[in-house]
Amino acid sequence: MTDAAGSDPLPRLSPAAADLLRRIEERSALIGVVGLGYVGMPLALAAMQAGFRVLGFDINGPRVVQINRGETHIRHIPAAAVAAAVATGRFEATAAFERLDEPDAVLICVPTPLTRHREPDLSFVAGTARAIAARLRRSQLVVLESTTYPGTTEEVVRPILEEGGLKSGVDFFLAYSPEREDPGNTDFAAPAIPKVVGADGAEALRLAEALYGSWAARTVLVSSPATAEAVKLTENIFRAVNIALVNELKVVFDAMNIDVWEVIEAAKTKPFGFMPFYPGPGLGGHCIPIDPFYLTWKAREFEIPTRFIELAGEINTRMPLFVVDRLAAAIDRRLGKGLSGAAVLLLGLAYKKNIDDTRESPALRLIELIEARGATVAYHDPFVPEIPPTREHARLAGRRSVPLDPEVIGRFDAVVIVTDHDGVDYRLVVEHAKIVVDTRNACARAGLTSDTIVKA
Numbered sequence: 001m002t003d004a005a006g007s008d009p010l011p012r013l014s015p016a017a018a019d020l021l022r023r024i025e026e027r028s029a030l031i032g033v034v035g036l037g038y039v040g041m042p043l044a045l046a047a048m049q050a051g052f053r054v055l056g057f058d059i060n061g062p063r064v065v066q067i068n069r070g071e072t073h074i075r076h077i078p079a080a081a082v083a084a085a086v087a088t089g090r091f092e093a094t095a096a097f098e099r100l101d102e103p104d105a106v107l108i109c110v111p112t113p114l115t116r117h118r119e120p121d122l123s124f125v126a127g128t129a130r131a132i133a134a135r136l137r138r139s140q141l142v143v144l145e146s147t148t149y150p151g152t153t154e155e156v157v158r159p160i161l162e163e164g165g166l167k168s169g170v171d172f173f174l175a176y177s178p179e180r181e182d183p184g185n186t187d188f189a190a191p192a193i194p195k196v197v198g199a200d201g202a203e204a205l206r207l208a209e210a211l212y213g214s215w216a217a218r219t220v221l222v223s224s225p226a227t228a229e230a231v232k233l234t235e236n237i238f239r240a241v242n243i244a245l246v247n248e249l250k251v252v253f254d255a256m257n258i259d260v261w262e263v264i265e266a267a268k269t270k271p272f273g274f275m276p277f278y279p280g281p282g283l284g285g286h287c288i289p290i291d292p293f294y295l296t297w298k299a300r301e302f303e304i305p306t307r308f309i310e311l312a313g314e315i316n317t318r319m320p321l322f323v324v325d326r327l328a329a330a331i332d333r334r335l336g337k338g339l340s341g342a343a344v345l346l347l348g349l350a351y352k353k354n355i356d357d358t359r360e361s362p363a364l365r366l367i368e369l370i371e372a373r374g375a376t377v378a379y380h381d382p383f384v385p386e387i388p389p390t391r392e393h394a395r396l397a398g399r400r401s402v403p404l405d406p407e408v409i410g411r412f413d414a415v416v417i418v419t420d421h422d423g424v425d426y427r428l429v430v431e432h433a434k435i436v437v438d439t440r441n442a443c444a445r446a447g448l449t450s451d452t453i454v455k456a
């Protein structure tokens, strides 16, 4: 099913577009996916399962070798799925970017982080656009999927692609379609999630619609790439702002001795006009802490401040400090000593439950804040055996998860639940910990009560 942005009759396609459309409909088109990470891998598998041949590109050579061996580098994508895809002979990964002229459609899924100065870092997108431009041929469809500010597809990607003389909408086709992947969420398989598409011209829109319609249950067409880019940012800003709101309420209600979790459970029984968001130790992941600031940056060009976004960022960034204050107060009150010299166990390092992604995880900041107060910190996370290298927390790299057993738990002055992974035995934790600081309401949800549990 398709939601059309307008009701204009479909334009008559040029021969180049008609040929590509036929190849998409017949599944004879070769689909290129650039960037085989959390977004690119599921996308490549979805295209393959829809009947296409898929050529995946990645600059990470070992990752390419691993994928071609049928192994997975993403925990929630089973190796069996990758192995099955490779075994069909219709899915291959490569680091040979000179092969970018082979695919009929190239879908760009490379990272869009922030720079050190918290400005959009489009170097991966621009680099990929240059690599595609070097091999661009007539009638290729190029779709940017990376999350970015409105205008990127037309102001950054298109000029690079056109440098060789081919024109978007005439010689090749260009679109933007944001990814709505939610790693670890098993309620929504990728094809069930509607796919928003905006394109540079009617033919590009028709081609992108046909391509995504091959596996997505529904495509939602909007009037331009910039609109589609704005859709994605709106979704993530909505989350960032609402999470900040409940984080603020958590602090206020805590001072009033009211449990914010109980409040939200009751509030969400209202059948309209309320949507539950949950507080936590701070934002994490590659999206929610970062994407809103892409809009902030772009809005400056129009001299418009984005106060909601800035305020949400401020509140969410302060959450780890709140957790540390609660931890210090609990150790002080219950053990009669200060945080300095205490031993603290963090439970969960990933930024959210049941995944192995530690990007921007508040747990990393918590380790640094608690250690800065003179305590020692260890962590347990069944999904993260070792802390991977990061730019912001370089000195934490290489630390290893400790086992979770009564003897280990008993060695620490406090356990802080940072990530509420399902597989963790919270009863064991509560039975053996001197203090449990719970930032996720995990104990209550497991039916555990104890005066050693402190919510934070």
Ligand SMILES: NC(=O)c1ccc[n+]([C@@H]2O[C@H](COP(=O)([O-])OP(=O)(O)OC[C@H]3O[C@@H](n4cnc5c(N)ncnc54)[C@H](O)[C@@H]3O)[C@@H](O)[C@H]2O)c1
Pocket: 034, 035, 036, 037, 038, 039, 040, 057, 058, 059, 060, 063, 109, 110, 111, 112, 124, 127, 128, 145, 146, 147, 148, 179, 180, 181, 182, 183, 286, 287
């Ligand atoms: N992770 C999510 O849940 C999610 C959800 C929606 C949107 N997004 C967006 O999708 C984009 C990709 O995010 P991700 O989480 O998949 O990132 P990721 O880090 O998991 O994967 C990116 C991949 O791109 C590769 N890469 C980097 N530069 C490259 C280049 N120049 N050419 C080819 N490959 C290159 C990396 O080696 C890596 O394998 C970002 O814009 C992100 O904001 C992510």
